[in-house]
Amino acid sequence: MNVQFLNPFLLAASEVLKKEIGAEPTRGELTLQKSALTTDDVTVLIHLVGQVYGVVMYGMPIETSLNFVSRILGQEFTEFDSLAQSGVAELGNVISGAATVKFSQAGYQSNISPPMVIIGKNVQVSTLDFPRIVVPLETAYGNLMVHLALKEAAPGSNSAPEEFVKLAVSRA
Amino acid sequence: MNVKFLNPFVEAAYEVLTAETRQEVTRGDLKLENGTYLTDDLTVILSLVGAVEGTVFYSMSAATGAKLATILMGEKFDAVQGLAQSGVAEIGNVITGRASMKLSEAGFETTISPPTLLLGKGASISTLDVPRLIVPLMTVAGPVLIHLALRQGSANGLRAAQLSIPKAFQVP
Numbered sequence: 001m002n003v004q005f006l007n008p009f010l011l012a013a014s015e016v017l018k019k020e021i022g023a024e025p026t027r028g029e030l031t032l033q034k035s036a037l038t039t040d041d042v043t044v045l046i047h048l049v050g051q052v053y054g055v056v057m058y059g060m061p062i063e064t065s066l067n068f069v070s071r072i073l074g075q076e077f078t079e080f081d082s083l084a085q086s087g088v089a090e091l092g093n094v095i096s097g098a099a100t101v102k103f104s105q106a107g108y109q110s111n112i113s114p115p116m117v118i119i120g121k122n123v124q125v126s127t128l129d130f131p132r133i134v135v136p137l138e139t140a141y142g143n144l145m146v147h148l149a150l151k152e153a154a155p156g157s158n159s160a161p162e163e164f165v166k167l168a169v170s171r172a
Numbered sequence: 173m174n175v176k177f178l179n180p181f182v183e184a185a186y187e188v189l190t191a192e193t194r195q196e197v198t199r200g201d202l203k204l205e206n207g208t209y210l211t212d213d214l215t216v217i218l219s220l221v222g223a224v225e226g227t228v229f230y231s232m233s234a235a236t237g238a239k240l241a242t243i244l245m246g247e248k249f250d251a252v253q254g255l256a257q258s259g260v261a262e263i264g265n266v267i268t269g270r271a272s273m274k275l276s277e278a279g280f281e282t283t284i285s286p287p288t289l290l291l292g293k294g295a296s297i298s299t300l301d302v303p304r305l306i307v308p309l310m311t312v313a314g315p316v317l318i319h320l321a322l323r324q325g326s327a328n329g330l331r332a333a334q335l336s337i338p339k340a341f342q343v344p
Binding site: 045046050054082112116118119120121122128129130 | 208222226258290
């Protein structure tokens with residue numbers, strides 16, 4: 001994976017965490033993993049399509065997600081209910097959205113999918129032939145693991161909607 | 173969810189699975205679910221971005237996945253590991269790609285993400301406020317469930333940042 005895709009995410013994550021949670025995140029050690037991700041309690045998964053494509057995951061323990069959501073929504077959460085799930089998903093959504101804006105400023109157009117939330121520890125998530133860069137962001141409210149499995153689309157195979165070519169489908 | 177989005181997937185899945193397994197595929201009863209999805213052994217996850225956006229899951233048991241990979245790749249697999257994982261993910265990719273072609277013919281241009289594979293039973297995945305339509309398909313390898321959590325895209329498939337500048341406005 002191209003390391004230039006990493007910084008927009010880290011910058012976006014730092015900005016969003018600072019603004020929404022009031023945390024000053026510090027970056028932990030970066031690792032590259034080829035095996036499947038083993039989930040933590042909560043994983044927000046968002047796909048990217050376009051000139052940069054792949055998947056981004058934000059993993060965290062349940063306490064961290066409750067801390068984050070309590071800060072974002074300004075009320076105490078003790079249970080990971082549907083409102084808390086939306087809050088955490090929205091956090092991932094906002095970070096990824098901000099990162100794609102930075103991509104676009106750098107000349108890479110990409111779009112993000114709606115977020116989904118995986119709840120449950122020790123499930124394997126395989127990104128297949130996409131290696132993953134893993135960056136822990138440490139805050140006073142807990143750690144957020146950012147997993148990036150992204151690729152750059154080959155020139156000419158840009159899947160941006162306006163270049164969508166209608167394919168002929170033969171019907172038997 | 174708009175039922176117009178359903179048929180392209182059912183048709184594509186039927187065509188692809190019939191062609192690949194060379195056996196009859198039958199459709200079970202549709203179901204609409206609002207709650208979280210409790211994962212089966214194997215779940216292929218893909219996202220759609222564009223005029224239709226959201227998530228598609230293909231879920232099956234480990235036995236079905238292994239049988240399906242065996243039929244697809246002409247090589248005996250007892251467990252879904254390595255190459256068999258790619259095979260199972262690829263079938264989700266091919267079905268979704270074909271469905272997105274059909275959606276485009278119907279006037280909904282969408283781009284699909286690369287597949288992500290979830291291995292492990294009992295985690296729950298929330299698609300948040302998007303309800304899931306479930307279509308069970310009976311194949312020779314066993315049941316494969318299609319979960320569709322789709323909605324009409326907010327920006328009609330295009331984002332301002334992706335629109336090309338008309339020639340008239342370009343500085344010569």
